[in-house]
Amino acid sequence: MEQGNQRSLLLRLASLFPCPPGLRLSYGTAGFRANGSLLKSTVFRVGVLAALRSLKTRAAIGLMITASHNPALDNGVKIADPHGGMMTQEWEPFADELANADSPDSVVQLIFDFVKKQDIPFGQGQTGEVILARDTRPSGETLLEAAKQGISAVAGVVSIDLGVLTTPQLHWMVRNKNKGLKATEFDYFSQLSDSFRILMDLMPEEAVDSAVDEKLVVDGSNGVGGEKLKELNKLLCGLDIQVRNSGKEGEGLLNERVGADFVQKEKVAPLGFSPIDVELRCASLDGDADRIVYFHVLPTGHISLVDGDKILSLFALFIKEQLNLLAGHPVKLGVVQTAYANGASTDYLKKLGLEVLFTKTGVKYLHERASEYDIGIYFEANGHGTILFSEEFLRWLEVRRSELASTKAGSEEQKASERLWAISSLVNQATGDAFSGLLLVEVILQYKRWSVKRWNELYEDLPSRQVKVKVKDRNAVVTENAETTVVTPKGLQEAINSEIAKYTQGRSFVRPSGTEDVIRVYAEASTQDAADSLAQSVANHVDFFLGCGCTTSKH
Ligand code: NG1
Numbered sequence: 218m219e220q221g222n223q224r225s226l227l228l229r230l231a232s233l234f235p236c237p238p239g240l241r242l243s244y245g246t247a248g249f250r251a252n253g254s255l256l257k258s259t260v261f262r263v264g265v266l267a268a269l270r271s272l273k274t275r276a277a278i279g280l281m282i283t284a285s286h287n288p289a290l291d292n293g294v295k296i297a298d299p300h301g302g303m304m305t306q307e308w309e310p311f312a313d314e315l316a317n318a319d320s321p322d323s324v325v326q327l328i329f330d331f332v333k334k335q336d337i338p339f340g341q342g343q344t345g346e347v348i349l350a351r352d353t354r355p356s357g358e359t360l361l362e363a364a365k366q367g368i369s370a371v372a373g374v375v376s377i378d379l380g381v382l383t384t385p386q387l388h389w390m391v392r393n394k395n396k397g398l399k400a401t402e403f404d405y406f407s408q409l410s411d412s413f414r415i416l417m418d419l420m421p422e423e424a425v426d427s428a429v430d431e432k433l434v435v436d437g438s439n440g441v442g443g444e445k446l447k448e449l450n451k452l453l454c455g456l457d458i459q460v461r462n463s464g465k466e467g468e469g470l471l472n473e474r475v476g477a478d479f480v481q482k483e484k485v486a487p488l489g490f491s492p493i494d495v496e497l498r499c500a501s502l503d504g505d506a507d508r509i510v511y512f513h514v515l516p517t518g519h520i521s522l523v524d525g526d527k528i529l530s531l532f533a534l535f536i537k538e539q540l541n542l543l544a545g546h547p548v549k550l551g552v553v554q555t556a557y558a559n560g561a562s563t564d565y566l567k568k569l570g571l572e573v574l575f576t577k578t579g580v581k582y583l584h585e586r587a588s589e590y591d592i593g594i595y596f597e598a599n600g601h602g603t604i605l606f607s608e609e610f611l612r613w614l615e616v617r618r619s620e621l622a623s624t625k626a627g628s629e630e631q632k633a634s635e636r637l638w639a640i641s642s643l644v645n646q647a648t649g650d651a652f653s654g655l656l657l658v659e660v661i662l663q664y665k666r667w668s669v670k671r672w673n674e675l676y677e678d679l680p681s682r683q684v685k686v687k688v689k690d691r692n693a694v695v696t697e698n699a700e701t702t703v704v705t706p707k708g709l710q711e712a713i714n715s716e717i718a719k720y721t722q723g724r725s726f727v728r729p730s731g732t733e734d735v736i737r738v739y740a741e742a743s744t745q746d747a748a749d750s751l752a753q754s755v756a757n758h759v760d761f762f763l764g765c766g767c768t769t770s771k772h
């Protein structure tokens with residue numbers, strides 16, 4: 218298409234999606250998020266951006282409409298790059314400018330300037346492809362249409378609408394498609410269930426004979442995860458997952474007192490679970506099924522939470538055991554956490570002899586660091602994480618597997634090589650995935666014949682509390698040192714330090730959320746009361762420094 222025609226097509230379509238006055242967004246921890254009714258122009262523009270990214274990378278790009286753990290009326294949009302991970306951070310400033318441009322003319326001008334600067338083959342016969350999906354939010358369908366319009370404004374790029382998917386499914390499909398591998402939803406389910414079966418078949422005999430006696434019930438957060446998990450369950454041998462949503466079929470509201478974020482932050486059972494569930498092994502997904510936490514309900518109705526840190530610890534322990542069985546390769550195994558990781562988990566991982574790195578919040582940061590290892594395990598405390606295997610390590614493992622199959626078939630060493638291979642195919646290599654995380658947890662618990670209670674005893678969490686503070690401008694807080702030190706406003710960090718000093722094992726930090734309009738406060742101390750009180754006094758300082766006299770809410 219000629220440049221003039223391309224310009225007028227963009228202008229015409231951009232005019233159909235005016236930006237609501239005063240709307241200011243930033244690409245944040247996981248894309249753009251806001252009330253769904255405000256996002257049409259943003260999603261249209263992100264559609265354009267995804268199409269340009271496809272032209273630039275000459276590969277398929279993913280576009281997901283979701284606001285994950287946020288309330289049902291919110292929505293959001295994020296882009297998956299060709300390897301299946303989050304969009305390169307280099308393009309985030311352009312995404313911000315585009316989303317905040319105040320007129321169709323400035324949208325078009327920004328696009329043409331960017332195309333020139335990035336040397337994007339735009340209007341030169343180059344073709345591209347954007348794969349779209351959404352979660353179950355009411356605004357999802359309309360927003361997906363806006364994204365399609367954005368994609369259609371870029372000549373040569375087509376959109377492929379995959380309808381309702383979990384976030385990790387879409388990321389997995391983008392990655393596979395670009396690697397020339399099978400990439401349908403059925404392929405996704407088959408890969409997970411096949412590798413799960415291989416791992417179950419490789420189980421030591423003692424473990425097979427004494428199956429763990431708890432039933433697994435999963436809180437689907439009233440979202441896409443529950444429905445998809447039911448489909449996956451049909452293909453599983455040796456595990457029966459029951460999905461539970463709150464209320465009658467289809468009645469429970471997405472993320473409303475249910476889901477991984479609620480359970481992890483509030484440390485209470487999701488709606489629909491009660492003391493009659495004491496015998497069950499329970500897990501919670503979040504709204505787009507990229508997070509998972511486990512818990513079991515106590516007779517008092519409280520829960521004992523097994524968070525992302527403990528999932529990470531279980532995985533690290535198991536992988537290390539398998540690597541110990543496997544001679545011949547100095548494997549670089551490392552773990553990546555954020556400041557939200559419970560201090561006790563970091564101590565445990567270090568005692569296991571592992572290298573522990575810290576990054577800012579958001580899987581885009583953790584993923585990047587984890588990919589520097591042969592095997593890199595990353596998890597946020599909220600249950601968002603995965604295990605990455607480097608291409609080089611997998612090449613070595615492939616050779617070793619076939620050597621061991623011919624020289625030491627049936628030995629523990631040979632089985633360890635097969636197990637690691639199966640784990641690399643079970644665990645989503647594109648992004649954190651509640652389903653692959655759940656299946657690996659189930660395998661390991663079965664191998665070890667551990668109940669959730671026994672797993673929880675790996676180490677004792679330090680009591681912690683999270684609160685959020687509403688402020689006038691969350692961007693007034695600037696942090697450094699993996700978000701553990703406030704540099705602006707001046708004096709706030711000193712105030713936090715003076716509170717921490719009052720508590721045994723006290724630790725606290727604050728940061729602006731990238732997905733909600735709040736400042737998050739985290740505190741840890743030797744007792745729950747102390748952690749609660751430290752969190753509250755730090756929140757009071759935040760309120761004072763950023764002064765709007767607004768309310769502080771729990772979680
Ligand atoms: P923000 O709102 O930036 O804290 C939250 C989670 C992140 C990540 C993103 C994406 C906490 C404290 N933060 O980000 O870890 O999962 O959402 O969903 O849980």
Ligand code: ZN
Nearest residue numbers: 285503505507
């Ligand atoms: Zn999520």
